Amino acid sequence: MRTRKSIFITGGGSGIGRAMAQHFAAQGWMVGISDLNQQGMDETKALLPDGQCKTYKFSVTDIAAWDDALADFTRITGGKLNVLANNAGLPSGGPLTEVTHEEIDLLIDVNLRALFYGAKAAFPYLKAAAPDACLLNTASAAAIYGMANQSVYGATKAGVRSMTESLDAEWSAYGIKARSIMPSFIDTPLLQNPPNRSRNTPIRDSVIKAGLEFTPVEEVAQEAWNAVHGDKVHVLVGKTARKMGFIGKWFPGKLRQRAKTLAQAHEKSEGRPANA
Incomplete structure (x- = not known):
């Protein structure tokens, strides 16, 4: 009997993770999702065909939990994992002077350190599925060029980009490829939160005032596929x-100006002078 292909998605309780789960399940894949939000995972599971999804509530910063979840999930996939989607992340931002040390640590832990934990835990299962195996990391357009108020977030995503390139080279000998998706702003529930504890305005409002576009989660899921x-x-x-990628390559000075525009939008959204 042919084993159904499988994908394990972190941050599967909403947004990009939920859209990925729906897209891959529609193609007949077995889906495992993790999140700290059990209700969100239950809602995602209810959107998928019966018997095609298993949920795991754990923090992606918990090494032992990674091992336990993947060991359990791969019991129903013949010990193989075709794709690990390292998707869970936090959108925290704001001027570095406003971001607390705790927020810096949390952002680095969830957005970067945890991806290494996931990759290491998934490696033997990906190797077993090779050459039909892929580590898929959710990076960001923020990794193309550093934007104002995104110094920590952008650094974590630039790290994800570098990690992906390194592992694509390292793991090619095992038949495993590494890929990243790099979306710009996605209109998910995470953007309803302020960028950090000292701000009150949701990230979404600042993006709109800066005149930037949102990309639908369905498009992100298709590009993940x-x-x-x-x-x-x-x-x-x-x-x-895509526009940022082109400009970053040929006209980086324009991205410098966009970074300043975004900074001004953040200040105005809080009712502060742009040069404060």
Whole structure:
């Protein structure tokens, strides 16, 4: 009997993770999702065909929990994992002077350190599925060029980009490829939160005032599918991200100006002078 292909998605309780789960399940894949939000995971599972999803509540910063979840999930997939989607992340931001040390540590832990934990835990299962195996990391267009008020977030995503390139080279000998998707702003529930504890305005409001576009989660899910099955190490998702990639390559000075525009939008959204 042919074993159904499988994907394990972190941050599967909402947003990009939920959209990925729906997209891959629609293609007949077995889906495992993790999140700290059990209700969100239950809602995602209810959107998928019966018997095609298992949920795991744990923090992606918990090494032992990674091992336990993947060991359990792969019991029903023949000990194999075709794709690990390292998708869980936090959107925290704001001027570095406003971000607390605790927020810096949490952002680095969840957005970067945890991806290494997931990759290490998934490696033997990906190896067992090779050459039909892929590590899929959710990076960001923020990794193309550093934006104001995103110094820590952008640094973590630039780290994800570098990690992906390194592991694509390291793991090629085992038949495992590494890919990243690099979307710009996605209109998910995470953007309803302020960028950090000292701000009150949701991130979404600042993005709108800066005149930037949102990319639908369904488009991100489709590009995730394309990344897993394609040859590009990094896949830019959405018009804004693709435009940033082009400008970053040929006209980096324009991205410097965009960074300043975003900074001004953040200040105005809080009712502060732009040069405060």
